Amino acid sequence: xxxxxxNALAGPLSEIFTLDVTVAQGTCAGCGLRGPLAGLxxxxxxxxxxxxxxxxxxxxxxxxxxxxxxxxxxxxxxxLRIPVTE
Amino acid sequence: xxxRLNWRVATLVSTRQETPTARTLVFDVPGWPGHLPxxxxxxxxxxxxxxxxxxxxxxxxxxxxxxxxxxxxxVGDGEVSPYLTEVxxxxxxIELRGPVGGWFVWRPHSSPPVLLVGGGSGIVPLMAMVxxxxxxxxxxxxxYSLRDPGQLFYADELEKVMAGVEVAYLYTRIAPPDAGxxxxxxxxxxxxxxxxxxxxxxxxxxxxxxxxxxxxADLLTGLGHDPAKIRTERFGPTGG
Numbered sequence: 001x002x003x004x005x006x007n008a009l010a011g012p013l014s015e016i017f018t019l020d021v022t023v024a025q026g027t028c029a030g031c032g033l034r035g036p037l038a039g040l041x042x043x044x045x046x047x048x049x050x051x052x053x054x055x056x057x058x059x060x061x062x063x064x065x066x067x068x069x070x071x072x073x074x075x076x077x078x079x080l081r082i083p084v085t086e
Numbered sequence: 087x088x089x090r091l092n093w094r095v096a097t098l099v100s101t102r103q104e105t106p107t108a109r110t111l112v113f114d115v116p117g118w119p120g121h122l123p124x125x126x127x128x129x130x131x132x133x134x135x136x137x138x139x140x141x142x143x144x145x146x147x148x149x150x151x152x153x154x155x156x157x158x159x160x161v162g163d164g165e166v167s168p169y170l171t172e173v174x175x176x177x178x179x180i181e182l183r184g185p186v187g188g189w190f191v192w193r194p195h196s197s198p199p200v201l202l203v204g205g206g207s208g209i210v211p212l213m214a215m216v217x218x219x220x221x222x223x224x225x226x227x228x229x230y231s232l233r234d235p236g237q238l239f240y241a242d243e244l245e246k247v248m249a250g251v252e253v254a255y256l257y258t259r260i261a262p263p264d265a266g267x268x269x270x271x272x273x274x275x276x277x278x279x280x281x282x283x284x285x286x287x288x289x290x291x292x293x294x295x296x297x298x299x300x301x302x303a304d305l306l307t308g309l310g311h312d313p314a315k316i317r318t319e320r321f322g323p324t325g326g
Contacts, residue, residue: 011183
């Protein structure tokens with residue numbers, strides 16, 4: 001099945017995060033692979049997106065935009081390392 | 087309650103037909119904060135009955151105050167692209183959100199050589215990088231894979247010799263007689279002939295349809311390029 005890069009998450013995530021989270025380094029709960037969210041494989045289209053690990057294809061996060069809330073499920077990410085500047 | 091929708095209203099100013107099925111749309115966006123080459127915007131269209139849909143498009147121009155250019159390829163059964171390429175007229179307005187994306191970007195102050203590998207309309211964000219390069223000393227090499235000469239975007243601009251930017255056209259189906267390369271898909275030999283050797287540690291940007299990006303990234307890592315230096319942007323199934 002065809003997919004997009006995690007770059008496609010930048011717009012939808014900008015609605016809830018002040019920083020661009022697609023550059024954050026995530027660690028996959030499935031296989032431990034580390035990489036930027038921009039490198040995830042994203043399936044589906046807004047308002048429902050599923051992002052999978054490029055290494056093991058486990059679901060890292062899902063993002064659903066409803067009329068009244070944004071539902072972000074990150075059960076497949078052990079951690080997010082977010083670059084910041086002073 | 088968070089209120090960060092930040093959709094902006096953009097007014098179409100003019101258009102340029104790139105190919106029979108693709109055109110560049112020039113928008114006036116009051117308060118546009120500027121952007122980095124490689125970033126994209128989400129475009130939202132809302133029908134009179136309230137039905138709304140959105141798509142991501144790469145920004146084509148170098149950062150400019152209040153001005154934004156997108157080049158859109160018509161996707162046959164697409165919901166949004168035919169509207170942008172065939173229906174929208176100067177004076178019409180759309181909503182957009184952005185610029186977004188901090189990963190697939192080239193920062194003009196970075197110094198390593200740059201290798202751009204684009205397939206089809208994947209040329210768009212790469213062209214933004216070329217246009218943003220300006221008088222920078224960073225040497226660029228662009229490999230532009232396209233089906234046939236009729237699919238060429240930005241023909242006039244690419245034709246002009248740009249100091250420090252080398253362009254190679256890789257035709258996949260029909261090559262013009264003077265192409266110097268038989269028509270065919272991107273191969274390792276192309277990356278060797280027209281790209282940078284891995285020892286020069288170039289910043290690599292690959293953009294195009296998913297299959298093209300996968301193939302190009304595999305060839306590049308196979309040649310010894312550091313996967314961490316290869317940034318990709320794929321067009322997914324929702325490009326329409």
